[in-house]
Amino acid sequence: MKTKQKCIKKIENYLDERVEELNFWGKTLHYHRPLSKYMAAIERAKMCVNSFREPVPSKELIDLYPEQEYHYRIPSFLVIRAKSI
Helix, strand or coil: CCCCCCCCCCCCCCCCCEEEEEECCCEEEEEECCHHHHHHHHHHCCEEEEEEECCCCCHHHHHHCHHHHHHHHCCCCCEEEEEEC
């Protein structure tokens, strides 16, 4: 029997910062902040972004853990590298 895949990630009140407890390979805390908050912090620190990534699981990992396919289609992480200017 094929399981139903998540097709969307519903975000309400995107501009509000919040902490959520989610089950992501066990219970974890997730911190939501809009992208503008990250960019404002980088600007205040007088830094510039030299790398901006949304990592996703590899196809090999999805083969091992098919339930994580959702995170391949809708990235759950953001990695920013910035340096002083």
